Amino acid sequence: MVEVVKYCATGRRKTSIARVVLTPGTGKILVNGKGFEAYFPRETDRILILIPFKLTNLFNKFDMEVNALGGGITGQAGAIKMAISRALTMFDATTRAVLKDNLCLRRDSRMKERKKPGQKGARRRFQWVKR
Numbered sequence: 001m002v003e004v005v006k007y008c009a010t011g012r013r014k015t016s017i018a019r020v021v022l023t024p025g026t027g028k029i030l031v032n033g034k035g036f037e038a039y040f041p042r043e044t045d046r047i048l049i050l051i052p053f054k055l056t057n058l059f060n061k062f063d064m065e066v067n068a069l070g071g072g073i074t075g076q077a078g079a080i081k082m083a084i085s086r087a088l089t090m091f092d093a094t095t096r097a098v099l100k101d102n103l104c105l106r107r108d109s110r111m112k113e114r115k116k117p118g119q120k121g122a123r124r125r126f127q128w129v130k131r
Contacts, residue, residue: 011082016071018079025063045077056095
């Protein structure tokens, strides 16, 4: 029986969590059971996800199965980017330097700011009335 090597990693962005499983293959990408283009209709999100592959010249060398949950589409794309970067460093430790220099391994810590009491939103105040 032939054992298939898998590289699993987790990425996070805003409130999104993505689990990625990379297996050697031809570049097929499944996100939550759907095709890559069907799940991410915006090209900017697709480009963001594929950045780690382009930086490491490993494009079309892995099949990718993604389980993304929480947040929105763009947050999920950022989480997938981070998870792919982590999985590629498991595959080849020499890619770590390139991915680190391009901030692919850094978690984007920006979150939505909470609404404050006595205000309309996080920063927005109620309209001031003189009389």
